[in-house]
Amino acid sequence: MRLKFLSGVFLVIMLLFTINISNASAHAYIVNSTPSENESLDDSPTKATIEYNEKIQSGFAVLNVTNSAGEKVDKGNVTVEDKTISVDLKDDLKNDVYTMEWRVVSADGHSITGLVPFSIGELPEGVVLPQKQYTADKSSMVSVSLNKVLLYSGFSLYMGLVLFYLVWFRPNRLESKITGRTKRYAVVALSLIGLGLLSFIVIQTQVNAGVSFFQALKPSLLLETLKSTKEGTIWSIQMVLFLVLVLTQVLVFKKGALLKKRMWILPLISFVGILLCKAFIGHPSSSPYENIAIIMNFFHLTAASIWLGGIIVIIFLLKEGVFAKEGEQHDIYWNTLQAYSMWALFTVAVLAISGAVNGSLLIPDFHSLVSTAYGITLLVKVGIFALMVGFGAYHLVSRTMLSRQKFYKKTIKIEMVLGVLLLIVTSVFTQLQTPTLPIDKPFYSEAEIAYNENLSLAVSPKKTGIQNQYEVNLFDNDRDPLKDPEQITIELKQGEQQTSFTLEKAGEGKYTAENLQLNSPGKWEVTVHLLFKDLDSYDIPFEFNVR
Incomplete structure (x- = not known):
């Protein structure tokens, strides 16, 4: 009878793990590659490089670059440095479709694989680039658990x-x-x-x-x-x-x-x-x-x-x-x-x-807690933990209730079963992929300056430590460009640090600049200052978060 009960509980827990819940992988994933996904190059590259969001381990690292015939075109000298894996390519690669096939072990010990396709030169009509792939190896999940x-x-x-x-x-x-x-x-x-x-x-x-x-x-x-x-x-x-x-x-x-x-x-x-x-x-x-x-x-x-x-x-x-x-x-x-x-x-x-x-x-947010396998399994674990705390408290204060031996005996067994169940859940739980926030996207927003006068601000790629491009467009309600202002400046502010720079005209109603000042993560306040020839001026505020 006891074996049937334990088997039933075990099956219920295993069933929970088979429910199709959206998973957001927090093992290493690609944040940048050279060449980039589906990039079409004019000239032959000398090196293939992939950068991940976290450190990767040097053991078992693989980066093969092959042409459309499946022939290797890299020199085989794969190197791993911090978050990056790279390999040198052979000289003068021909116009063709190429694929970077990679496999790395992430910082948390999980193996992941994938493909990054790119091409050189113009491709014959009908040739399609392979799709980018990313796979976390789950074949060993049972043995690890x-x-x-x-x-x-x-x-x-x-x-x-x-x-x-x-x-x-x-x-x-x-x-x-x-x-x-x-x-x-x-x-x-x-x-x-x-x-x-x-x-x-x-x-x-x-x-x-x-x-x-x-x-x-x-x-x-x-x-x-x-x-x-x-x-x-x-x-x-x-x-x-x-x-x-x-x-x-x-x-x-x-x-x-x-x-x-x-x-x-x-x-x-x-x-x-x-x-x-x-x-x-x-x-x-x-x-x-x-x-x-x-x-x-x-x-x-x-x-x-x-x-x-x-x-x-x-x-x-x-x-x-x-x-x-x-x-x-x-x-x-x-x-x-x-x-x-x-x-x-x-x-x-x-x-x-x-x-x-x-x-x-x-777990980055509440949505991840209630919508991912990792978050829901954590809630199951917390529920079992709470039940065990309740039974433990009862057994501690039940010294004077030993006249009810049958009930006491049952609750002791239940607490032991919950303990075993907690071990099983924890063992599977540690194998689930942890949730993560979506990859940080470039910033884009629009605002009204005055009647029939509008402004848009784009910041790309909106990352720390690199040049970010700022683009301001001025347009009316029909999306036609407005007259040129005398000057457009952008002011960036985070806490005590503050800087400003001027944008240059890049086209009708379009103004751009590059700047390195996004030097730390967090919330940034951005003000676009417009000064027109008639001395009218406007300050348009924006804000965004940088991760």
């Missing part, structure tokens, strides 16, 4: 075990049956962590190379992950820490020192180091506030492990005291639970704060 179930389960179990003996459990003596349970519990926890870590490097290689799990076992591919990706470096550190953790835990058992607090210090340090390494992998790496996101991720992972692992270890090791109405086992259970409760209260606060901060860093 299962891997995280292993890791998060192991983290929770072991965190609960360490704090159980280090802080919460204060008996006068240790019963042999608790020692036996502790050994079995520790073996399960460390096995889950070990299996999770060992499978992680293979699965990450599978993601990076876009191959099957068994193909990812190829030594050359594993070596490239270890040498050329951030995940490989972090995994190496984790394995050293895990080896220290296992050896020190074995030492604790060999010396029979479960109640000696100093013996748990080194295992705890090693374990926290593994958690800290884990916090550097995943979505926080792609956040514009990477350091804050990593810190919040570490707090969130640690707090979740304490909260869930604490209740599991107490119920498993002290199960006789759960339903005992009196006696030594009753007292030990409730004293341990009381000690844990303060930690539980604190970790719930940490989970709420770190979750809110991470959510604000990864």
Whole structure:
């Protein structure tokens, strides 16, 4: 019966993930390329370059440029620098259709691929450029999610075990049956962590190379992950820490020192180091506030492990005291639970704060929260979390209600099921693509100057750190150009910084200028100042945001 219930809950959650909800990818995406998409060039380019919105990793980076016959026309010297991948092209390319085929691993460890087409010279009639493509590899989503179930389960179990003996459990003596349970519990926890870590490097290689799990076992591919990706470096550190953790835990058992607090210090340090390494992998790496996101991720992972692992270890090791109405086992259970409760209260606060901060860093607006798979799954996760908090509070204050043992027994099981469910949801949740705002577009707006006199302002590309073109058009209600003003100036203002420049005539009713002054993101106030020969003047205000 219990198995049927768990299976049903699992299927419901999996069904939620199959609902067709619009996804806005926040893995790396192209912001600029040379040549650009569908660009028609007069002369042969010497280099192909693609720039992404975030840093990309050097491992498994591919950039092939081919002609319409599928022949490679690049020199094969692919280089990755910060957000850019590039390759030199062969000399004197012929008039033809060309395609840049790329594959990179983004900062958060996800593999993405795509095509950018361009052409040289005039194309024969009927020749069509291929469409630009962008694909995030989802073939390994199931294996990655299962891997995280292993890791998060192991983290929770072991965190609960360490704090159980280090802080919460204060008996006068240790019963042999608790020692036996502790050994079995520790073996399960460390096995889950070990299996999770060992499978992680293979699965990450599978993601990076876009191959099957068994193909990812190829030594050359594993070596490239270890040498050329951030995940490989972090995994190496984790394995050293895990080896220290296992050896020190074995030492604790060999010396029979479960109640000696100093013996748990080194295992705890090693374990926290593994958690800290884990916090550097995943979505926080792609956040514009990477350091804050990593810190919040570490707090969130640690707090979740304490909260869930604490209740599991107490119920498993002290199960006789759960339903005992009196006696030594009753007292030990409730004293341990009381000690844990303060930690539980604190970790719930940490989970709420770190979750809110991470959510604000990864979800740009309310619409993304309610319309994307990532946002809706986050709401499901919050709902399960709230239910667990409710059941946890009930169990904490229900000491005097043990006469209702059947109901108490059921609610304990429900809380445990919710905990498992939360682990599953979290494991899948971390694989979903985080939402992002649309790519910042050039600014365009129109305003009325006076009766039958209008003005438009265009700012392109409206980006920081590069020359932006400003174009002002003056026209009447029939869109015919107006008479020339004596002078047109634009004033830019953001906070205390302010600058102005003059526009030059570029055509009938059209005036342009280039300027570098959009030097920081945020809201900018723009005023177009018009001065006519009859000394009439107008100030037309605009404002826009730069990301």
